[in-house]
Amino acid sequence: MEKPPASARRLRIAVVGLGGIGGAAAGLLARTGRYDVTACVRQPLDRLYVEGPEGVFDVPLRTFTDPAAVRTVDWVLLCTKTHETGAAGAWLKKLCTPATTVAALQNGIDHQERIAPYVNGAAIVPVLVYYNGERLAPDRVRYRPVSANELVTPDDAGGRAFAELMQPTPLHVLTSADFVTLKWRKLLINAAANPVTALTLQRQAVLRRPDIYALCLDVLAEAAKVGRAEGAALADDEPQRMMTSLMTFSPELGTSMYFDRLAGKPFEVEALTGAIVAAGQRHGIATPLNGVLLALLRAISEENAKTAR
Ligand SMILES: NC(=O)c1ccc[n+]([C@@H]2O[C@H](COP(=O)([O-])OP(=O)(O)OC[C@H]3O[C@@H](n4cnc5c(N)ncnc54)[C@H](OP(=O)(O)O)[C@@H]3O)[C@@H](O)[C@H]2O)c1
Structure with a gap:
């Protein structure tokens, strides 16, 4: 896997909600070695085990359980259930600045309206999720691709930036004009x-x-x-x-x-x-x-x- 130049600052990514979807995304992003990945959780853990089509791997993962302890990041992947967005708001308010981008890996059609109140003017990228994710234990998730495109975003600046972020992982992002x-x-x-x-x-x-x-x-x-x-x-x-x-x-x-x-x-x-x-x-x-x-x-x-x- 191609590594970034030593001088490049590693992008800071926070994953909020380490369930089936967030756990797979966090593990796959952390495994690339390119990013500074943290997870905002309710139960702390040190390592995350990810079961995928190519077998099982594990990665060390820094987790936070208190929103007061986090600093601002470049990217947030919001992976809670939609009705848990309000409860996750305390994390978002501490993680986001107008320079942050929040990718919302959630079901539904109203990502923007649902999340905007909590993100301090950060950009929001709605993401449709097509892989199947399941949390097997607090520190273990399984994901199964079920389509050629595991994630879909709008074909705009935010969507394309998200596709670039995920590019080193096996999760393929389709950016769509429709x-x-x-x-x-x-x-x-x-x-x-x-x-x-x-x-x-x-x-x-x-x-x-x-x-x-x-x-x-x-x-x-x-x-x-x-x-x-x-x-x-x-x-x-x-x-x-x-x-x-x-x-x-x-x-x-x-x-x-x-x-x-x-x-x-x-x-x-x-x-x-x-x-x-x-x-x-x-x-x-x-x-x-x-x-x-x-x-x-x-x-x-x-x-x-x-x-x-
Ligand atoms: N799973 C799939 O295959 C699939 C497929 C397509 C779309 N989706 C969509 O993807 C989204 C995520 O689904 P999921 O299946 O990953 O849900 P999930 O397994 O229930 O995971 C959600 C996670 O968010 C955590 N969480 C909730 N509130 C939190 C808070 N305030 N602080 C920190 N963590 C918090 C939960 O923690 P606790 O464990 O502590 O409760 C849980 O681990 C949903 O909108 C779902 O509809 C899922």
Whole structure:
């Protein structure tokens, strides 16, 4: 691996949220030896073990558990769940200056609006995540690439800078001139499977029931109409394509909402179904099915939030 010249200052990167996604990104960036990588965590650790397609490696990792102890950095990779962004705000406020760039590796379509209140004017790069990440233990994660492009950003200055940052890692970044369409496609793939598996407490096999399949098509048709109003170039048969794609997944797979519900945790309701309903309201498009899902999901997630840490 090509090393930077000795005179070059190593970029300082802080990863906030060392779960499945953040753990893989932190480990792969630290392994390059090019960057000064730290992690902002709730449980300290000294080394991180990363399982990937080429086997397992481990890297030493400096971690912080107190926002007061961190200094400003060049890059932040924000990798918490979307509803944990407010709690991560204390980290962001200490890490960011207007010269910092925050890459938000989170689901949803409203990265900018969600994160801007905490980053002291730092640039924000929305990032769609296509690799599968799982935290196996506090100091161990596994990642699996599931597409040729593991990460997708807009094709602008921030997106290109992020692609350059990740270039020495195996995580390939696609910069897209039509990010709006891609972020709505990603939202759609989550918009049926996550709510239905979480509400029924059944894995993706439940999507194969004819009644549930038909419901998902209607939920996605509503969402696609809203996405088109937002400027996404979604085909007329986008809902059918999404369901066909979901049918290629193993019926044994869960979804993140399903696993969070099983664990009694709050889940990403607002960033997924909530974002569809809110965008529908902005455009005067009725979303009654998504509205029903949203009310049911909120009732469970908000109750979980009262009892979870
Ligand atoms: N996992 C995937 O395969 C996948 C795929 C595509 C997209 N995504 C998206 O990527 C984002 C991250 O998902 P994930 O699966 O990596 O979530 P995750 O495994 O739940 O990891 C989130 C991490 O953030 C940490 N965290 C939360 N609040 C914090 C705070 N205030 N300070 C420090 N750490 C904090 C959590 O710490 P604790 O452990 O202490 O709770 C946890 O380790 C989500 O938006 C998700 O939808 C995930």
